[in-house]
Amino acid sequence: xxxxxxxxxxxxxxxxxxxxxxxxxxxxxxxxxxxxxxxxxxxxxxxxxxxxxxxxxxxxxxxxxxxxxxxxxxxxxxxxxxxxxxxxxxxxxxxxxxxxxxxxxxxxxxxxxxxxxxxxxxxxxxxxxxxxxxxxxxxxxxxxxxxx
Amino acid sequence: xxxxxxxxxxxxxxxxxxxxxxxxxxxxxxxxxxxxxxxxxxxxxxxxxxxxxxxxxxxxxxxxxxxxxxxxxxxxxxxxxxxxxxxxxxxxxxxxxxxxxxxxxxxxxxxxxxxxxxxxxxxxxxxxxxxxxxxxxxxxxxxxxxxxxxxxxxxxxxxxxxxxxxxxxxxxxxxxxxxxxxxxxxxxxxxxxxxxxxxxxxxxxxxxxxxxxxxxxxxxxxxxxxxxxxxxxxxxxxxxxxxxxxxxxxxxxxxxxxxxxxxxxxxxxxxxxxxxxxxxxxxxxxxxxxxxxxxxxxxxxxxxxxxxxxxxxxxxxxxxxxxxxxxxxxxxxxxxxxxxxxx
Amino acid sequence: xxxxxxxxxxxxxxxxxxxxxxxxxxxxxxxxxxxxxxxxxxxxxxxxxxxxxxxxxxxxxxxxxxxxxxxxxxxxxxxxxxxxxxxxxxxxxxxxxxxxxxxxxxxxxxxxxxxxx
Numbered sequence: 001x002x003x004x005x006x007x008x009x010x011x012x013x014x015x016x017x018x019x020x021x022x023x024x025x026x027x028x029x030x031x032x033x034x035x036x037x038x039x040x041x042x043x044x045x046x047x048x049x050x051x052x053x054x055x056x057x058x059x060x061x062x063x064x065x066x067x068x069x070x071x072x073x074x075x076x077x078x079x080x081x082x083x084x085x086x087x088x089x090x091x092x093x094x095x096x097x098x099x100x101x102x103x104x105x106x107x108x109x110x111x112x113x114x115x116x117x118x119x120x121x122x123x124x125x126x127x128x129x130x131x132x133x134x135x136x137x138x139x140x141x142x143x144x145x146x147x148x
Numbered sequence: 149x150x151x152x153x154x155x156x157x158x159x160x161x162x163x164x165x166x167x168x169x170x171x172x173x174x175x176x177x178x179x180x181x182x183x184x185x186x187x188x189x190x191x192x193x194x195x196x197x198x199x200x201x202x203x204x205x206x207x208x209x210x211x212x213x214x215x216x217x218x219x220x221x222x223x224x225x226x227x228x229x230x231x232x233x234x235x236x237x238x239x240x241x242x243x244x245x246x247x248x249x250x251x252x253x254x255x256x257x258x259x260x261x262x263x264x265x266x267x268x269x270x271x272x273x274x275x276x277x278x279x280x281x282x283x284x285x286x287x288x289x290x291x292x293x294x295x296x297x298x299x300x301x302x303x304x305x306x307x308x309x310x311x312x313x314x315x316x317x318x319x320x321x322x323x324x325x326x327x328x329x330x331x332x333x334x335x336x337x338x339x340x341x342x343x344x345x346x347x348x349x350x351x352x353x354x355x356x357x358x359x360x361x362x363x364x365x366x367x368x369x370x371x372x373x374x375x376x377x378x379x380x381x382x383x384x385x386x387x388x389x390x391x392x393x394x395x396x397x398x399x400x401x402x403x404x405x406x407x408x409x410x411x412x413x414x415x416x417x418x419x420x421x422x423x424x425x426x427x428x429x430x431x432x433x434x435x436x437x438x439x440x441x442x443x444x445x446x447x448x449x450x451x452x453x454x455x456x457x458x459x460x461x462x463x464x465x466x467x468x469x470x471x472x473x474x475x476x477x478x479x480x481x482x483x484x485x486x487x488x489x490x491x
Numbered sequence: 492x493x494x495x496x497x498x499x500x501x502x503x504x505x506x507x508x509x510x511x512x513x514x515x516x517x518x519x520x521x522x523x524x525x526x527x528x529x530x531x532x533x534x535x536x537x538x539x540x541x542x543x544x545x546x547x548x549x550x551x552x553x554x555x556x557x558x559x560x561x562x563x564x565x566x567x568x569x570x571x572x573x574x575x576x577x578x579x580x581x582x583x584x585x586x587x588x589x590x591x592x593x594x595x596x597x598x599x600x601x602x603x604x605x606x607x608x
Binding site for chain 3: 022024027028031032033034035036037038039040042043044045046047060061063064065067068069072073075076077078081088089090092093094095097098099101102103106107108110118122125126128129130132133134135136137138139140141142143144145148
């Protein structure tokens with residue numbers, strides 16, 4: 001009689017116990033200072049454009065565009081994923097992370113052509129962001145319109 | 149002349165010689181502890197092609213050619229080729245084999261492919277259906293990431309439980325007779341135990357070792373009890389790509405059945421990389437992990453006589469990106485292949 | 492002071508993301524969606540602008556700032572154009588960011604090839 005039966009629940013608990021945990025404190029520390037640093041760079045760019053005499057909204061738009069540019073170009077040079085390994089959410093949450101999420105699949109699926117490869121896959125990760133932020137903004141708009 | 153032993157093991161009556169192997173690996177594997185055992189270490193894993201997928205096919209094609217060359221065979225000497233990989237619809241193998249003039253069985257066993265191939269190949273030879281069979285399995289880190297996970301350039305962290313897909317291909321030629329070194333002992337496939345699909349509900353695609361470990365445990369346990377032997381019978385029991393976590397889970401599961409696996413049990417995913425130094429996470433994975441470790445390292449160790457009897461247990465995780473997105477758990481499979489030196 | 496506030500508030504928002512990733516095993520793609528939607532809701536409730544007043548780029552640069560931009564855009568557009576602003580406001584305000592990401596990525600894909608890891 002074979003007794004190679006393993007209890008499912010018990011096994012899952014064992015796996016949970018035996019799997020190594022990520023060093024959440026270290027990860028958070030790295031995310032904190034690298035994310036903070038990107039924001040400081042953003043603040044610097046915004047101030048630069050304010051000093052040139054632009055309105056605050058325009059200065060902030062310039063700031064976003066420039067950070068997006070750097071997010072994309074660092075992705076192209078194959079550097080952004082290395083930053084990401086170290087910084088984690090520190091390089092995902094800033095707008096540069098959004099730029100990376102657009103640039104990375106566009107680059108990866110280049111060999112599948114410019115329509116179904118680059119064009120279609122570009123929104124593999126950022127597509128849902130645009131979809132649900134649009135939804136959220138419309139809902140905000142509806143509430144705002146009827147509360148006027 | 150019953151060749152099937154008890155529930156699920158096949159014991160071969162005729163010798164099934166492993167007369168030649170060949171292995172190719174990518175640069176990262178070439179920095180690992182087994183680097184001296186591989187036939188070819190690529191300088192870059194694109195290998196002069198325009199895509200990762202094409203590179204994988206080229207690696208397969210050339211490694212097959214080298215295995216034939218080492219056995220002094222031409223294509224006409226091979227009856228069938230059995231091959232598989234991780235790419236959708238097995239294209240890594242298909243596009244490599246379209247230029248060969250040999251009948252082809254394409255198989256899919258995820259990362260256990262080389263075990264499934266060795267099993268089926270040995271059955272064909274022992275049954276008298278073929279004289280020489282060419283078997284191979286391949287995987288490619290970049291192509292797998294692209295297909296199963298996220299684009300390479302996306303800045304995400306790999307959890308410590310994740311495994312690293314091995315880039316490379318391992319080829320093996322099985323034959324009913326020796327063609328070189330006629331007086332020397334050669335490794336033979338003596339028995340196989342095809343595994344059952346075992347799924348204990350693990351869903352984390354970053355913890356594949358844990359998903360596959362129960363399948364490895366089940367098939368090793370069945371193999372030992374079908375043949376009525378203890379783990380000590382083998383010099384080495386080696387699973388395919390369970391990595392550190394899966395390895396420890398297998399040891400623990402056997403421990404609970406009062407069977408000691410701490411002495412002669414290892415995992416290809418732990419052999420091929422130095423997981424601390426190379427920052428690999430839990431270990432190597434992919435079809436090539438077990439295939440190149442066998443074709444490169446284990447086969448040479450058998451031929452040298454350092455090892456005489458091994459139980460080679462490639463393991464596979466049978467999920468797809470779609471099944472994971474639909475919330476399915478990860479079913480595991482494993483094939484136990486007994487390989488012993490024979491005259 | 493501006494820079495210090497930007498640093499710690501921006502860093503803190505990233506830490507929240509990191510805790511979510513490590514504790515709940517949600518993927519980075521879901522983090523992006525979650526943070527933008529959250530920013531949009533906080534923007535709708537007029538909360539996020541207060542954080543921006545304090546932290547500047549520390550709140551603008553992280554993704555909730557992008558969501559907030561959409562919320563503000565919708566409100567401004569409704570104020571000036573009426574009901575149609577519900578549909579036009581959000582994406583209009585996000586257009587610079589999205590266009591930049593798309594165009595830069597496209598050019599980027601023309602120039603570079605994915606690199607081996």
